Amino acid sequence: GNSVTQMEGPVTLSEEAFLTINCTYTATGYPSLFWYVQYPGEGLQLLLKATKADDKGSNKGFEATYRKETTSFHLEKGSVQVSDSAVYFCALSDNRGSTLGRLYFGRGTQLTVWP
Amino acid sequence: EPEVTQTPSHQVTQMGQEVILRCVPISNHLYFYWYRQILGQKVEFLVSFYNNEISEKSEIFDDQFSVERPDGSNFTLKIRSTKLEDSAMYFCASSVGLAPNEQFFGPGTRLTVL
Numbered sequence: 095g096n097s098v099t100q101m102e103g104p105v106t107l108s109e110e111a112f113l114t115i116n117c118t119y120t121a122t123g124y125p126s127l128f129w130y131v132q133y134p135g136e137g138l139q140l141l142l143k144a145t146k147a148d149d150k151g152s153n154k155g156f157e158a159t160y161r162k163e164t165t166s167f168h169l170e171k172g173s174v175q176v177s178d179s180a181v182y183f184c185a186l187s188d189n190r191g192s193t194l195g196r197l198y199f200g201r202g203t204q205l206t207v208w209p
Numbered sequence: 210e211p212e213v214t215q216t217p218s219h220q221v222t223q224m225g226q227e228v229i230l231r232c233v234p235i236s237n238h239l240y241f242y243w244y245r246q247i248l249g250q251k252v253e254f255l256v257s258f259y260n261n262e263i264s265e266k267s268e269i270f271d272d273q274f275s276v277e278r279p280d281g282s283n284f285t286l287k288i289r290s291t292k293l294e295d296s297a298m299y300f301c302a303s304s305v306g307l308a309p310n311e312q313f314f315g316p317g318t319r320l321t322v323l
Contacts, residue, residue, distance in 0.1 A: 098251075126309035137213060137300065137314035138252075145309045183252060187308030195240060195265050195307050199252035 096121050100184045100200035107174055107207050115169040115203045117158075117184035125186040127151075127160050127167040128197070132181045141169075141182070145189075174207045181205070211235040213315035215301050221321045222291055230286045230318045232301030241284045242302040242312060243276065245269075252300070258284065291322045 101116040119125065126145045130138040142151030147162035156171045167184060184200040214233045222228050234241050243255040256266045258276055275287045284303075288295055298319050302312040 128309075130314075135316060137215075137316045138302075139314070140311045143309055143311075185252075189308070195242065195257035195259075196254040196267070197244075197252075197308065197312060198254070199244075201249070201251045202246075 096198045098184050098198050098200040104204040109209050110173045113171040113174045115182055117167045119165050119186050123188055125188055128185040129169050130183040176207045176209050179207050213303055213313050215315035215318050219319045224322055225290050228288050230299050232284045234284055234303030238303035238305055240304045243286045244300045245297040247297045293322050296322045
């Protein structure tokens with residue numbers, strides 16, 4: 095079946111530190127992969143996505159590359175800011191079959207960045 | 210910028226009571242979803258809705274759950290007889306099309322069943 099595993103949090107970093115949040119997936123087909131972010135008191139927002147192998151999604155300094163060989167989609171940022179403090183969710187969607195609509199999420203990783 | 214809204218932000222209810230969680234999706238979106246997150250666990254898909262009918266539901270979405278789009282703007286999730294294990298954050302989402310189109314999420318309703 096389809097599932098997502100992401101690294102347990104919380105992650106605490108100092109400002110300007112390098113961030114990696116690991117995400118691996120299991121999928122029956124050829125999924126699309128997403129990172130969503132949830133700021134306090136708000137809904138989940140799409141941060142970036144990649145729809146096929148070797149695609150790199152990027153937004154706001156964050157990047158993630160769709161690696162089919164390692165079934166991974168790790169989130170990275172070279173220099174985090176206090177404003178990046180949020181919960182980050184890795185997710186996938188199946189691009190065929192009967193589950194076209196649903197997203198499969200990981201548990202979320204709480205990131206706290208200190209000044 | 211258009212956004213998905215949800216009410217209430219927090220609902221406390223007694224076990225066995227009915228609750229209705231309300232959502233207003235983005236106006237030109239065609240697909241609507243409910244997800245939930247039990248504390249410390251994954252965000253789980255409950256149901257998707259398109260063209261005034263359920264298009265997909267998960268094994269969680271049993272006969273105690275129902276969804277409705279009563280008036281062309283609201284999208285509701287009803288739980289007929291709440292259980293303790295229904296306590297969770299419930300997220301509504303909407304999208305223009307199916308994935309990989311972006312699903313836009315509301316801020317969630319925290320349901321506490323006592």
